[in-house]
Amino acid sequence: MLLIHCPYCNKKRPEVEFAYAGEAHIERPNGINQLTMTDEEWSNFMFIRNNIRGEHAERWWHNSGCNMFFNAIRNTQTDKFIMTYKMGENLPTEKQIKAAKK
Numbered sequence: 001m002l003l004i005h006c007p008y009c010n011k012k013r014p015e016v017e018f019a020y021a022g023e024a025h026i027e028r029p030n031g032i033n034q035l036t037m038t039d040e041e042w043s044n045f046m047f048i049r050n051n052i053r054g055e056h057a058e059r060w061w062h063n064s065g066c067n068m069f070f071n072a073i074r075n076t077q078t079d080k081f082i083m084t085y086k087m088g089e090n091l092p093t094e095k096q097i098k099a100a101k102k
């Protein structure tokens with residue numbers, strides 16, 4: 001059974017308690033930019049996502065636990081969670097990710 005660490009509960013819980021919620025760190029354009037964006041730019045913001053094979057920043061939802069969203073670095077090839085972190089925290093650096101693997 002895959003266990004996922006929730007940074008809010010601060011414990012590992014079974015994967016069935018979680019739901020994938022998309023790519024992490026997608027910034028919504030601010031109000032002014034939305035009015036001047038082309039349809040193509042808006043479409044890219046809404047629908048185009050990276051589909052990385054390997055380590056990827058993702059958003060997860062502890063929907064059967066604390067009901068909080070958090071971010072994770074997960075390897076999409078091995079399905080291994082390298083680290084999880086709270087919403088609002090910066091994307092981890094390569095150095096932080098490397099340290100989390102140890």
Ligand SMILES: [Zn+2]
Pocket residue numbers: 006007008009010062065066067068
């Ligand atoms: Zn939780």
